[in-house]
Amino acid sequence: MNGSPSPAAEDVVWDLPGDAPHRLSLLVLPHAGGNAHAYSEWREHLPADVRLLIGQYPGRGARYCEDLPESIDDLALPVVGALPSDTGPLVVLGHSMGSLVAFEVTRALQAAGRAPAGLVASACRAPELPNQCPVHPERLDDDQLVAAIKERGGTDDGILDDPELREIVLPSIRADFAIDDAYRCTAPGVRLDCPVAVFGGDADPIVPVEMLGGWSTVAGRSVTPEVLPGDHFYFQQDLPGFFARLNPALQALRDATAAPA
Numbered sequence: 643m644n645g646s647p648s649p650a651a652e653d654v655v656w657d658l659p660g661d662a663p664h665r666l667s668l669l670v671l672p673h674a675g676g677n678a679h680a681y682s683e684w685r686e687h688l689p690a691d692v693r694l695l696i697g698q699y700p701g702r703g704a705r706y707c708e709d710l711p712e713s714i715d716d717l718a719l720p721v722v723g724a725l726p727s728d729t730g731p732l733v734v735l736g737h738s739m740g741s742l743v744a745f746e747v748t749r750a751l752q753a754a755g756r757a758p759a760g761l762v763a764s765a766c767r768a769p770e771l772p773n774q775c776p777v778h779p780e781r782l783d784d785d786q787l788v789a790a791i792k793e794r795g796g797t798d799d800g801i802l803d804d805p806e807l808r809e810i811v812l813p814s815i816r817a818d819f820a821i822d823d824a825y826r827c828t829a830p831g832v833r834l835d836c837p838v839a840v841f842g843g844d845a846d847p848i849v850p851v852e853m854l855g856g857w858s859t860v861a862g863r864s865v866t867p868e869v870l871p872g873d874h875f876y877f878q879q880d881l882p883g884f885f886a887r888l889n890p891a892l893q894a895l896r897d898a899t900a901a902p903a
Contacts, residue, residue, distance in 0.1 A: 654724035675815035701814035741766030760895030768856030843876030
C-alpha cells in the first residue's frame, strides 16, 4: 500500500457510542467487499452502554483514494493503530473474511499487551485452514464477479446493477476476495489469550456448520458454535434474533474478563 495518503483515525475506525457511559466496546470487522456503513445499524440493537466501533477498510468510504489492500495486514494493522485508547473491555467481532481480520487484530493487540476480552468469529473457517470456497477474482470479468457476489449475498443488488456504483465498489471487492482466497495462518501453535465465541448459519453453503468448530484450535479449548437459521449472511435475515444471542455472549465475555483469576 505504498503511496497511500495517511488516513485519519476516525476514518479507519468508526466510533458509534450509545447513550450511556460504555462498560464494553465492540469492534466489528466487515466481510469481503463490505464497509463500515453496512454495520452501522447494529447500533440500535446493542445495549446503550456498549460502544460500537466499526473498521473501515482501504478503498471505500473516506478511504476510497487509498491504495487497495494486498494482504490481511493492510486490513488489520490500520485498525489496530486507529483504535481509541479508552475502549475499556473490548470484544473483536468479524463476519466471514472479517473474522480472519478480527483474528489478526486480536493477535496484534495481544502482542502489544492489550489482549481483548474476547473474539467473536462469524461464518468463517478457522485461520489455519485454507479457503475451501475461493472466488478466484483474478479469473473473473466484472459480470462474472458480480454473479459470484450475488450468489454469496451480503451486497445490495441495486449497487451491483448500477453501472456507476458498480465501477466504484468492484475494485475493493476484488482486492478483498483475493486476500480471503490466499489467507492462511501458518504460524505454529497460535493460541489466543482471550475467549473465543463462534456464530454461523445452519444453511450456510460457504462455511457449513461442521467447519465452525475448527476455531477450537486457536481458542485452546472446545468451542460450541451458536448456530442460527439462515445462510452465509444469516444475521441479515433476522437481526433482532441475532442480537438476542449475541448480546448475552458479549456480556459473558466481559464477565469472564472481569472475574478474578
